[in-house]
Amino acid sequence: MSCPDCGDELVVRLARGRVPHFAxxxxxxxxxxxxxxxxxxxxxxxxxxxxxxxADVDDTQPSLFDLPAPDDA
Incomplete structure (x- = not known):
């Protein structure tokens, strides 16, 4: 197989955990x-x-500033 842009030969890349492709x-x-x-x-x-x-802007979880202050007792 050859590159459609430059015509150079391509090789098959078959790496574990990756999608097989030509390069x-x-x-x-x-x-x-x-x-x-x-x-x-x-x-x-x-x-x-x-x-x-x-992930940083998760409005469903309370912020530390929204928690009640501990009693000073």
Missing amino acids: HRPRRKCDAAKARARSAAERRRARLAAQRAA
Whole structure:
């Protein structure tokens, strides 16, 4: 199989725990493939940031400031 953008040969990546896919051989230069990988990484970072932000703003749990103060007795 070859890259539709640059024509270089692609290899199959079969890593445990990952989706099987085709990739360029190491140290090959394909600007289109690098751009796709970069944008995929940016999408992953944005998704993780949104998940973290959603986890930080959990209105269903009381805040420490919402708890009653302990008695001074």
